[in-house]
Amino acid sequence: MNVLIVFAHPEPQSFNGALLHTAVAALEAAGHAVQVSNLYAHLFDPVSDRHNFTTTRDASFFKQQAEELYATEHNGFAANIEAELQKLAWCDVMIWQFPLWWFSVPAILKGWVDRVFAMGRAYGNGRLYEHGPFRGKRALLSLTTGGSAADYSSGGLQGELAGILRPIHRGMLQFTGFTVLPPHVVYGPARQSETERQTVLEAWTARLPGLAAEAPLEVGRY
Amino acid sequence: MNVLIVFAHPEPQSFNGALLHTAVAALEAAGHAVQVSNLYAHLFDPVSDRHNFTTTRDASFFKQQAEELYATEHNGFAANIEAELQKLAWCDVMIWQFPLWWFSVPAILKGWVDRVFAMGRAYGNGRLYEHGPFRGKRALLSLTTGGSAADYSSGGLQGELAGILRPIHRGMLQFTGFTVLPPHVVYGPARQSETERQTVLEAWTARLPGLAAEAPLEVGRY
Numbered sequence: 001m002n003v004l005i006v007f008a009h010p011e012p013q014s015f016n017g018a019l020l021h022t023a024v025a026a027l028e029a030a031g032h033a034v035q036v037s038n039l040y041a042h043l044f045d046p047v048s049d050r051h052n053f054t055t056t057r058d059a060s061f062f063k064q065q066a067e068e069l070y071a072t073e074h075n076g077f078a079a080n081i082e083a084e085l086q087k088l089a090w091c092d093v094m095i096w097q098f099p100l101w102w103f104s105v106p107a108i109l110k111g112w113v114d115r116v117f118a119m120g121r122a123y124g125n126g127r128l129y130e131h132g133p134f135r136g137k138r139a140l141l142s143l144t145t146g147g148s149a150a151d152y153s154s155g156g157l158q159g160e161l162a163g164i165l166r167p168i169h170r171g172m173l174q175f176t177g178f179t180v181l182p183p184h185v186v187y188g189p190a191r192q193s194e195t196e197r198q199t200v201l202e203a204w205t206a207r208l209p210g211l212a213a214e215a216p217l218e219v220g221r222y
Numbered sequence: 223m224n225v226l227i228v229f230a231h232p233e234p235q236s237f238n239g240a241l242l243h244t245a246v247a248a249l250e251a252a253g254h255a256v257q258v259s260n261l262y263a264h265l266f267d268p269v270s271d272r273h274n275f276t277t278t279r280d281a282s283f284f285k286q287q288a289e290e291l292y293a294t295e296h297n298g299f300a301a302n303i304e305a306e307l308q309k310l311a312w313c314d315v316m317i318w319q320f321p322l323w324w325f326s327v328p329a330i331l332k333g334w335v336d337r338v339f340a341m342g343r344a345y346g347n348g349r350l351y352e353h354g355p356f357r358g359k360r361a362l363l364s365l366t367t368g369g370s371a372a373d374y375s376s377g378g379l380q381g382e383l384a385g386i387l388r389p390i391h392r393g394m395l396q397f398t399g400f401t402v403l404p405p406h407v408v409y410g411p412a413r414q415s416e417t418e419r420q421t422v423l424e425a426w427t428a429r430l431p432g433l434a435a436e437a438p439l440e441v442g443r444y
Contacts, residue, residue: 010271011284046268046329049232062233063412065368103393104326107268107336111329146287159444164389171325171386190285222381 001032001212004091008039008098008109015189015197016144020097022201023142023208030209035087039108044080046111052081052118065119072120084116093211094139094178100146103164113172122176132177138211139178141165142204149187161185169219182217223254223434226313230261230320230331237411237419238366242319244423245364245430252431257309261330266302268333274303274340287341294342306338315433316361316400322368325386335394344398354399360433361400363387364426371409383407391441404439 005023009016020036027034037044045051050062055076057067071077077085088094098105105113117123127133145152145161152161161183169180184207186200227245231238242258249256259266267273272284277298279289293299299307310316320327327335339345349355367374367383374383383405391402406429408422 010286013283040269040271046333047262048323048328048330049262061235064232101270102332102335102339102397103389104332106270107329107333108270110324110326110332111268113324114329117324154444159392163385163444164393167325167386167389170381175324222376222385 001027001092002090003027003032003034003093003095003211004037004087005034005095005097006037006039006109006112007041008096008106008112010040012041014099015186016097016099018197018201019142019144019186019204022204023095023097026205026208032209035090037084037087037112039112042080044108044112046108046114048111048114052078052115054078065124068118069120069124072118077118077121081115081118084112085118085121088116088122088134088137092137094137095142096139097142099144100164103158105168117172117176128175128177130177132175135177135179137178138181138214138216139173140181140211141168141183143183144186144189146190147188148191152185152187166219166222169217170222174219180217180219181211181214223249223314224312225249225254225256225315225317225433226259226309227256227317227319228259228261228331228334229263230318230328230334232262234263236321237408238319238321240419240423241364241366241408241426244426245317245319248427248430254431257312259306259309259334261334264302266330266334268330268336270333270336274300274337276300287346290340291342291346294340299340299343303337303340306334307340307343310338310344310356310359314359316359317364318361319364321366322386325380327390339394339398350397350399352399354397357399357401359400360403360436360438361395362403362433363390363405365405366408366411368412369410370413371407374407374409388441388444391439392444396441402439402441403433403436 007020024034053067053071053076055071055074057070098109123132147158151157154160173180229242246256275289275293275298277293277296279292320331345354369380373379376382395402411419
């Protein structure tokens with residue numbers, strides 16, 4: 001498999017960082033190819049604007065989707081955006097490694113989607129959901145939470161995690177054609193012992209080589 | 223009322239821009255005070271990191287919540303973050319004006335939440351949901367979509383909008399104590415006639431002065 005890991009955490013020594021390094025090692029040891037988009041390390045700018053493009057369709061009024069279609073036709077994406085699009089084309093499996101912030105991904109990862117999932121390349125002209133350009137590829141959220149598993153269960157303080165993740169699973173991943181795999185969730189690593197964390201990393205190592213054969217997640221439509 | 227409008231669109235001439243200017247004019251004409259956080263115009267950086275702070279609790283390992291608590295105790299928020307916190311303290315009503323991108327807010331607005339809703343100031347020590355620091359304040363999402371109302375209904379292409387907005391309503395606004403009002407949604411303004419858009423702006427003008435008396439939205443827990 002060709003695996004793209006998008007990593008969005010400000011602290012390299014964090015448990016998210018450990019999960020990233022574990023994934024790279026486990027996948028490479030199993031003979032898979034890995035590319036990492038380390039958004040904080042690469043100072044990725046999440047603000048979507050004209051700097052997504054080297055081309056300009058209309059200098060007087062910025063309509064992002066129109067600029068995206070124009071850039072698609074004229075090879076007009078900025079180099080860092082084109083590089084991410086090439087990684088998306090290359091990968092069989094995409095993993096997002098991030099901490100759950102405010103019931104969503106960190107802004108640096110949201111902006112990666114805003115800028116890279118461009119009309120013409122990631123969707124458009126009726127190519128969406130099961131007809132999306134990324135059909136045949138698999139995607140998996142690997143995330144940490146502050147709260148416990150009980151907090152993120154039905155009736156818990158925060159409520160069921162599946163519902164919280166649905167806009168990401170449905171509106172970002174399935175929308176562009178990805179087959180979604182069950183998320184890898186680590187609840188409250190900050191309160192885990194070193195032994196518990198080690199067990200988590202071993203389970204992650206054991207899961208990764210088999211991603212191509214896993215049954216997809218039933219996300220459910222809204 | 224004191225009203226804070228957070229505006230997140232890259233094109234000032236967009237219909238989002240028209241909704242912003244309409245809101246400012248309508249509220250001020252009714253005698254209310256308005257402050258606008260125009261995130262694109264102010265080049266707001268949505269990447270949450272050490273630059274949220276002037277203080278440093280631990281220079282060797284960045285743990286954001288710990289730095290937030292330390293900054294709360296030592297008046298250590300960066301000037302632009304402190305300015306937003308002051309606006310939040312000042313306002314009775316907060317309006318977010320944005321286009322729905324990927325079933326969520328644009329990254330520049332997500333990062334405003336990531337950076338400004340700091341532990342110690344926006345939540346923490348058991349102060350969350352109905353005990354959140356912003357209790358007594360009201361919040362309202364004013365958004366545009368690309369798709370039609372039918373697309374965002376149950377069984378439609380995208381599915382019910384209420385579910386798509388729930389992580390924002392529940393996980394960002396109610397979590398910090400806000401009372402959530404029904405969203406103001408403009409479906410597909412790009413395909414509306416000038417007359418239709420004018421009607422939308424007039425309805426928005428008519429709604430705004432009565433926000434303090436509106437019945438809250440039933441968001442529902444996950």
